[in-house]
Amino acid sequence: MLLSLLLACQGDVSIIKRVDEDTSQAIGIGEPSPDPAIPSSEPGYDPERTGISGYTYWELTQVACPACVGETQEMRIKFSANFHQPSSDGWANWITPEGVCETEMINTTPSTIPLSVGSEIQVTNASHQFSVPQVGNAYYENSTIWEPQIQRDAPYQVQTEFGEYTLFSSHGFDWIEPYTMLWVDPSYAFETPIYRSGASFSWAPTSTNHVFNITVAVYSPDGAQLLGYVTCGGPDNGFMQIPAAYLQAYPYGGLVAIHLVRHKVELVETDINNSYIETHTEWQVIGTGHIE
Numbered sequence: 001m002l003l004s005l006l007l008a009c010q011g012d013v014s015i016i017k018r019v020d021e022d023t024s025q026a027i028g029i030g031e032p033s034p035d036p037a038i039p040s041s042e043p044g045y046d047p048e049r050t051g052i053s054g055y056t057y058w059e060l061t062q063v064a065c066p067a068c069v070g071e072t073q074e075m076r077i078k079f080s081a082n083f084h085q086p087s088s089d090g091w092a093n094w095i096t097p098e099g100v101c102e103t104e105m106i107n108t109t110p111s112t113i114p115l116s117v118g119s120e121i122q123v124t125n126a127s128h129q130f131s132v133p134q135v136g137n138a139y140y141e142n143s144t145i146w147e148p149q150i151q152r153d154a155p156y157q158v159q160t161e162f163g164e165y166t167l168f169s170s171h172g173f174d175w176i177e178p179y180t181m182l183w184v185d186p187s188y189a190f191e192t193p194i195y196r197s198g199a200s201f202s203w204a205p206t207s208t209n210h211v212f213n214i215t216v217a218v219y220s221p222d223g224a225q226l227l228g229y230v231t232c233g234g235p236d237n238g239f240m241q242i243p244a245a246y247l248q249a250y251p252y253g254g255l256v257a258i259h260l261v262r263h264k265v266e267l268v269e270t271d272i273n274n275s276y277i278e279t280h281t282e283w284q285v286i287g288t289g290h291i292e
Contacts, residue, residue, distance in 0.1 A: 026064070026182040051086025052267070053115070053275040056158065056167055060150070061284045064182040065189040068288050069257055074184075077150070079132055080141040081121060083160070084112035086275045092265045096213050096233035101246055103230050114138035117272065118161035125156045163271035170210075170264050170281035177202045181258050181287030192289035194256050198244040203260065210236035215259035218250045218291060227254060236262055247291070254291040259284060 061076045063069060082091070089110035096102055120133045121140050128149050132142040152171040157164060176182060178201070181192040194216060201214055217229035230246035261284040267276045 026179060026184060049269060049274050049276065051088060051273065051275045052090060052278050053086050053270065053273045054081060054083040054277045055091035056081040056277055056279045057091075058167070058169065058279075058281045059284070060147070060170070060172070060282070061286065062172070064285070064287045065184050065186060067186050068189045069286060075147050076143075077145045077147060078141065078143045079123065079130075079145060080139070081132065081158070082112075082140075083115045083117045083138045083162075083272065085115055086273050087112050090265075090278050092263070092278065092280045095211055095263050095265070096231045098211060098233050098235055101230055101232040101243065103228060103246065105231065115162070115273075117163075122159045123156050124159070125151060125154055127151060158277075160272065162273075165268050165270035165272070165277045165279075167266070167268060167277075167279040167281070168264075170262060170283045171205065171207075172262075172283050173260075173285060174204045176260060176285060176287070178289075181289050182285075183288065189288040190255050190290045192256075192258075192287070193292035194242075194247065194258070194289040195292055196244060196248045196250065196252075199242040199247060200239070201241075201258075201260065202239045204238055206238040207236040207262070207264075209264060211263045211265070212236040212240065213259070213261040213263065214240050214242065215261070216242055216247065217257045217259070218247075219255040219257070221251065221253040221255065223255045227251075231259075250291045252291055256289040256291060258287045258289055260287070261285075 057080050059078045063071045063074055066072060066074055087110055094107040114137045116138045120131045123130055123132060130142060130145055132140045135141050150169055152169060154169050155166050156169060157166055178192045183189045183191060211233060213231055213233050215229055215231040218227045219225060220227060227250060232240060232242055234240045261282060264281045266279050268279055270277045
Protein backbone atom coordinates (compact mmCIF):
# COMPACT_ATOMS: atom_id res chain seq x y z
CA MET A 1 0.00 0.00 0.00
CA LEU A 2 1.01 3.59 -0.42
CA LEU A 3 3.06 4.45 2.67
CA SER A 4 2.41 8.17 2.41
CA LEU A 5 -1.35 7.68 2.44
CA LEU A 6 -1.13 5.37 5.41
CA LEU A 7 0.71 8.09 7.28
CA ALA A 8 -1.92 10.59 6.20
CA CYS A 9 -4.66 8.47 7.72
CA GLN A 10 -2.91 8.77 11.07
CA GLY A 11 -3.17 12.58 11.20
CA ASP A 12 -0.09 14.71 10.55
CA VAL A 13 1.45 14.20 7.12
CA SER A 14 5.07 15.06 6.61
CA ILE A 15 8.37 13.88 5.25
CA ILE A 16 11.58 15.18 6.70
CA LYS A 17 14.88 16.39 5.30
CA ARG A 18 17.69 17.17 7.72
CA VAL A 19 21.09 18.64 6.82
CA ASP A 20 23.31 17.56 9.67
CA GLU A 21 25.74 14.95 8.32
CA ASP A 22 28.12 14.66 5.40
CA THR A 23 27.57 11.16 4.05
CA SER A 24 26.01 9.91 0.83
CA GLN A 25 25.35 6.21 1.14
CA ALA A 26 22.63 4.45 -0.76
CA ILE A 27 20.45 1.56 0.31
CA GLY A 28 21.78 -1.88 -0.63
CA ILE A 29 19.57 -3.48 -3.26
CA GLY A 30 21.68 -6.34 -4.56
CA GLU A 31 20.50 -9.90 -4.23
CA PRO A 32 20.69 -13.13 -6.26
CA SER A 33 18.34 -13.27 -9.23
CA PRO A 34 18.30 -16.78 -10.70
CA ASP A 35 15.75 -17.62 -13.35
CA PRO A 36 12.96 -19.04 -11.18
CA ALA A 37 10.83 -22.03 -12.04
CA ILE A 38 7.43 -20.47 -11.39
CA PRO A 39 4.16 -22.32 -11.93
CA SER A 40 1.58 -20.95 -14.30
CA SER A 41 -0.63 -18.16 -12.96
CA GLU A 42 -3.51 -19.69 -14.90
CA PRO A 43 -4.30 -22.96 -13.14
CA GLY A 44 -6.12 -25.72 -14.95
CA TYR A 45 -9.61 -25.31 -13.58
CA ASP A 46 -11.03 -28.52 -12.16
CA PRO A 47 -14.78 -28.49 -12.91
CA GLU A 48 -15.35 -29.69 -9.35
CA ARG A 49 -13.08 -27.03 -7.84
CA THR A 50 -14.90 -23.70 -7.64
CA GLY A 51 -14.64 -20.33 -5.95
CA ILE A 52 -11.98 -18.45 -4.02
CA SER A 53 -11.77 -19.31 -0.31
CA GLY A 54 -9.11 -16.86 0.82
CA TYR A 55 -6.48 -14.24 0.17
CA THR A 56 -2.85 -14.49 1.25
CA TYR A 57 -0.77 -11.30 1.11
CA TRP A 58 2.99 -11.31 1.66
CA GLU A 59 4.44 -7.81 1.70
CA LEU A 60 8.08 -6.74 1.94
CA THR A 61 8.83 -3.00 2.03
CA GLN A 62 12.39 -1.64 1.95
CA VAL A 63 12.76 2.06 2.82
CA ALA A 64 15.93 3.82 1.66
CA CYS A 65 15.74 6.65 4.20
CA PRO A 66 13.42 5.64 7.08
CA ALA A 67 13.86 8.98 8.90
CA CYS A 68 12.69 10.82 5.78
CA VAL A 69 9.25 9.19 5.71
CA GLY A 70 8.57 8.67 9.40
CA GLU A 71 9.56 4.99 9.51
CA THR A 72 11.67 3.47 12.31
CA GLN A 73 13.39 0.72 10.31
CA GLU A 74 14.63 -0.01 6.82
CA MET A 75 12.80 -3.30 6.31
CA ARG A 76 9.15 -4.11 7.01
CA ILE A 77 7.65 -7.56 6.32
CA LYS A 78 4.08 -8.72 6.84
CA PHE A 79 2.38 -12.02 6.07
CA SER A 80 -1.41 -12.00 6.32
CA ALA A 81 -4.32 -14.18 5.25
CA ASN A 82 -8.10 -14.01 5.13
CA PHE A 83 -10.26 -17.12 4.80
CA HIS A 84 -13.95 -17.33 3.93
CA GLN A 85 -16.64 -19.38 2.28
CA PRO A 86 -16.08 -19.69 -1.49
CA SER A 87 -16.64 -16.46 -3.41
CA SER A 88 -16.35 -15.45 -7.05
CA ASP A 89 -14.59 -12.17 -6.20
CA GLY A 90 -10.86 -11.55 -5.83
CA TRP A 91 -9.05 -9.26 -3.38
CA ALA A 92 -6.24 -7.61 -5.34
CA ASN A 93 -8.32 -5.51 -7.74
CA TRP A 94 -6.84 -2.33 -6.26
CA ILE A 95 -3.50 -2.87 -8.06
CA THR A 96 -3.10 -0.31 -10.86
CA PRO A 97 -3.24 -2.34 -14.11
CA GLU A 98 -0.77 -2.15 -16.98
CA GLY A 99 -1.10 0.92 -19.18
CA VAL A 100 -3.03 2.95 -16.59
CA CYS A 101 -2.07 5.97 -14.46
CA GLU A 102 -4.37 7.05 -11.65
CA THR A 103 -4.38 9.76 -9.01
CA GLU A 104 -6.76 8.14 -6.54
CA MET A 105 -6.36 4.73 -4.96
CA ILE A 106 -9.60 2.91 -4.14
CA ASN A 107 -9.17 -0.24 -2.08
CA THR A 108 -12.25 -2.44 -2.09
CA THR A 109 -12.70 -5.83 -0.47
CA PRO A 110 -15.18 -8.52 -1.50
CA SER A 111 -18.23 -9.29 0.61
CA THR A 112 -17.57 -12.71 2.12
CA ILE A 113 -18.58 -15.04 4.96
CA PRO A 114 -15.51 -15.52 7.24
CA LEU A 115 -14.19 -19.03 7.84
CA SER A 116 -11.77 -19.68 10.69
CA VAL A 117 -9.20 -22.34 9.79
CA GLY A 118 -7.66 -22.72 13.26
CA SER A 119 -5.98 -20.60 15.91
CA GLU A 120 -2.90 -20.21 13.69
CA ILE A 121 -1.53 -21.29 10.33
CA GLN A 122 1.94 -22.65 9.58
CA VAL A 123 4.14 -21.46 6.70
CA THR A 124 7.07 -23.73 5.81
CA ASN A 125 9.70 -24.30 3.16
CA ALA A 126 12.90 -26.32 2.92
CA SER A 127 14.94 -24.05 5.19
CA HIS A 128 12.63 -22.50 7.78
CA GLN A 129 9.09 -22.02 9.01
CA PHE A 130 6.98 -19.50 10.90
CA SER A 131 3.50 -19.40 12.39
CA VAL A 132 0.82 -16.82 11.68
CA PRO A 133 -1.70 -16.38 14.53
CA GLN A 134 -5.36 -15.53 14.13
CA VAL A 135 -5.76 -11.89 15.18
CA GLY A 136 -9.30 -11.23 13.94
CA ASN A 137 -12.37 -12.93 12.55
CA ALA A 138 -10.77 -15.49 10.19
CA TYR A 139 -7.86 -13.04 9.73
CA TYR A 140 -4.24 -14.09 10.35
CA GLU A 141 -1.16 -11.87 10.52
CA ASN A 142 2.55 -11.99 11.40
CA SER A 143 4.62 -8.78 11.19
CA THR A 144 7.73 -10.09 12.97
CA ILE A 145 9.36 -12.02 10.11
CA TRP A 146 13.06 -11.32 9.52
CA GLU A 147 14.27 -10.63 5.98
CA PRO A 148 17.10 -13.25 6.06
CA GLN A 149 14.43 -15.91 6.63
CA ILE A 150 12.85 -15.35 3.22
CA GLN A 151 14.03 -17.32 0.22
CA ARG A 152 13.46 -15.61 -3.13
CA ASP A 153 11.30 -17.31 -5.77
CA ALA A 154 10.79 -20.28 -3.48
CA PRO A 155 7.73 -22.44 -2.74
CA TYR A 156 6.11 -22.11 0.69
CA GLN A 157 3.53 -24.52 2.02
CA VAL A 158 0.68 -22.95 4.01
CA GLN A 159 -0.99 -25.42 6.37
CA THR A 160 -4.33 -24.88 8.12
CA GLU A 161 -6.72 -27.13 10.04
CA PHE A 162 -8.98 -27.20 6.96
CA GLY A 163 -6.35 -27.86 4.30
CA GLU A 164 -3.21 -26.50 2.68
CA TYR A 165 -1.87 -24.73 -0.40
CA THR A 166 1.42 -23.54 -1.90
CA LEU A 167 2.54 -20.03 -2.78
CA PHE A 168 5.77 -18.74 -4.29
CA SER A 169 7.71 -15.89 -2.76
CA SER A 170 8.75 -12.93 -4.89
CA HIS A 171 12.16 -11.39 -5.56
CA GLY A 172 13.62 -7.93 -5.08
CA PHE A 173 16.00 -5.79 -7.09
CA ASP A 174 19.62 -6.02 -8.21
CA TRP A 175 19.66 -2.33 -9.11
CA ILE A 176 17.39 0.69 -9.51
CA GLU A 177 17.95 3.89 -11.47
CA PRO A 178 18.18 6.72 -10.70
CA TYR A 179 20.44 5.34 -8.00
CA THR A 180 20.42 8.57 -6.00
CA MET A 181 16.78 8.02 -5.03
CA LEU A 182 18.15 5.39 -2.64
CA TRP A 183 20.30 7.71 -0.50
CA VAL A 184 19.94 6.63 3.13
CA ASP A 185 21.04 9.85 4.87
CA PRO A 186 18.53 12.70 5.27
CA SER A 187 21.21 15.26 4.41
CA TYR A 188 21.51 13.77 0.91
CA ALA A 189 18.05 12.31 0.48
CA PHE A 190 15.69 14.05 -1.96
CA GLU A 191 18.62 14.76 -4.31
CA THR A 192 17.08 12.97 -7.31
CA PRO A 193 15.28 15.36 -9.70
CA ILE A 194 11.77 14.31 -10.70
CA TYR A 195 11.22 16.40 -13.81
CA ARG A 196 7.88 18.03 -14.40
CA SER A 197 8.39 17.13 -18.07
CA GLY A 198 8.28 13.42 -17.16
CA ALA A 199 10.21 11.03 -14.91
CA SER A 200 11.90 7.79 -15.99
CA PHE A 201 12.83 4.80 -13.85
CA SER A 202 14.61 1.53 -14.62
CA TRP A 203 15.37 -1.61 -12.64
CA ALA A 204 16.53 -5.21 -12.77
CA PRO A 205 15.84 -8.08 -12.73
CA THR A 206 12.62 -8.24 -14.74
CA SER A 207 9.79 -10.77 -14.78
CA THR A 208 7.10 -11.96 -17.15
CA ASN A 209 4.43 -12.82 -14.59
CA HIS A 210 4.42 -9.67 -12.43
CA VAL A 211 2.69 -6.30 -12.60
CA PHE A 212 4.84 -3.27 -11.78
CA ASN A 213 3.50 -0.12 -10.11
CA ILE A 214 5.37 3.15 -9.56
CA THR A 215 3.91 5.83 -7.32
CA VAL A 216 5.25 9.38 -7.12
CA ALA A 217 3.84 11.08 -4.00
CA VAL A 218 4.54 14.83 -3.89
CA TYR A 219 4.77 16.94 -0.74
CA SER A 220 5.19 20.65 -0.18
CA PRO A 221 8.83 21.88 -0.21
CA ASP A 222 8.88 21.85 3.60
CA GLY A 223 7.49 18.30 3.64
CA ALA A 224 4.49 19.27 5.77
CA GLN A 225 1.65 18.64 3.31
CA LEU A 226 0.84 15.88 0.84
CA LEU A 227 -0.05 17.66 -2.42
CA GLY A 228 -1.05 14.58 -4.37
CA TYR A 229 0.26 11.46 -6.05
CA VAL A 230 0.11 9.43 -9.22
CA THR A 231 0.43 5.65 -9.62
CA CYS A 232 1.24 4.13 -13.01
CA GLY A 233 1.09 0.44 -13.85
CA GLY A 234 3.04 -1.51 -16.42
CA PRO A 235 4.78 -4.80 -17.15
CA ASP A 236 7.81 -5.75 -15.10
CA ASN A 237 10.10 -5.11 -18.09
CA GLY A 238 12.70 -2.88 -16.44
CA PHE A 239 11.54 0.58 -17.56
CA MET A 240 8.66 2.96 -16.89
CA GLN A 241 8.05 6.66 -17.45
CA ILE A 242 5.63 8.82 -15.49
CA PRO A 243 4.05 11.20 -18.05
CA ALA A 244 4.43 14.97 -17.72
CA ALA A 245 0.65 15.41 -17.52
CA TYR A 246 0.72 13.96 -13.99
CA LEU A 247 3.70 15.98 -12.72
CA GLN A 248 3.67 19.43 -14.32
CA ALA A 249 1.21 20.97 -11.84
CA TYR A 250 3.46 20.39 -8.82
CA PRO A 251 5.69 23.21 -7.51
CA TYR A 252 9.43 23.27 -8.05
CA GLY A 253 11.25 22.03 -4.97
CA GLY A 254 8.40 19.81 -3.78
CA LEU A 255 9.68 16.77 -1.88
CA VAL A 256 8.88 13.37 -3.38
CA ALA A 257 8.50 9.83 -2.04
CA ILE A 258 8.96 7.28 -4.85
CA HIS A 259 7.41 3.81 -4.51
CA LEU A 260 8.55 1.03 -6.87
CA VAL A 261 6.41 -2.06 -6.35
CA ARG A 262 6.52 -5.52 -7.90
CA HIS A 263 3.21 -7.44 -7.59
CA LYS A 264 2.56 -11.11 -8.29
CA VAL A 265 -1.03 -12.36 -7.98
CA GLU A 266 -1.93 -16.01 -8.58
CA LEU A 267 -4.78 -18.43 -7.98
CA VAL A 268 -3.54 -21.66 -6.40
CA GLU A 269 -5.43 -24.86 -5.70
CA THR A 270 -6.37 -25.79 -2.13
CA ASP A 271 -8.31 -28.54 -0.45
CA ILE A 272 -10.00 -25.88 1.71
CA ASN A 273 -13.55 -26.12 0.32
CA ASN A 274 -11.98 -27.80 -2.76
CA SER A 275 -11.41 -24.31 -4.16
CA TYR A 276 -8.68 -21.72 -4.82
CA ILE A 277 -6.68 -19.26 -2.74
CA GLU A 278 -5.68 -15.92 -4.20
CA THR A 279 -2.00 -15.33 -3.34
CA HIS A 280 -0.35 -11.93 -3.61
CA THR A 281 3.35 -11.26 -3.06
CA GLU A 282 4.60 -7.68 -3.11
CA TRP A 283 8.13 -6.27 -2.98
CA GLN A 284 8.32 -2.50 -2.56
CA VAL A 285 11.24 -0.07 -2.43
CA ILE A 286 10.66 3.54 -1.30
CA GLY A 287 13.12 6.24 -2.32
CA THR A 288 13.17 10.04 -2.35
CA GLY A 289 13.51 12.95 -4.78
CA HIS A 290 12.37 16.49 -5.53
CA ILE A 291 10.29 18.18 -8.22
CA GLU A 292 12.37 20.02 -10.82
